[in-house]
Amino acid sequence: MTEPKSVIRNIAEEPWQEFPDHFGGALSKALVHPTTTGAQKIDYRISTYQPMAYVKRHVHKVQEQVYHVLDGEGLMEIDGVTRVVRKHDVVFLAPGSWHSIQNSGLGDLTFIVVTTPVTDE
Template sequence: MKKYKIILSILLSIVVLYQTAPLIAKQLVEAYLLENEKDIAVQEPGTHNGGGITTGSHFFAKAKDLKLVFKKRVLKPGSAIGYHLQKEDEIYYVVDGEGEMQMNGSSFKVKAGDAVLTRPGSSHGLKVIGNKDLTIIINYEKR
């Protein structure tokens, strides 16, 4: 009897494994996504009515159930992200160039290597300083 229970257990394990293998394989296939900005970049006006010309790359925009937004934005000279009210934590990381950040009525310069955390309830905008592109990474939680 014990021998039959072992055999039955093994057979049941094989059946369960056979039934779940496609699901496990699908999860492994979707374990990561790889995107290149050249495939997703679009030319857009400055967001939040900022004006000018920018190039936006919204990485993983079509990823199912992703709770984060991860964007790269290149602001051309004369362009800006318009002053707006922030509804969630948002991080701006300056990759290249220089800009002027307006935050709650004050202004300060930002440059490559700077990171700015904007909190819910704050208002901010960002404009390019000079004749060089301002490249930033923007990250926030999707609502």
């Protein structure tokens, strides 16, 4: 793990990547992450999912997460309940909540994901 350091980064500096269990063009940039800044208590990503892209249903034991939808629309499942999410929606996920998100819209679904702590499993 990289030592934490204070930095200013431009979003263009971080490459798009498809993290494990993300499919169909579910791309993210790990802007503040243990591997990019050495952050130990926060994971801050911007994600863009192409139509039909999704992350597999999963759960975090101790992590809290916030999803902030910037553009597009999709479906978010939380503990078996599925709702439409769209621009300006903010979702809080408590530890132990099974969840997934998929782009069911016509264009890209773009959102910020903030997670803390980074390592829990």
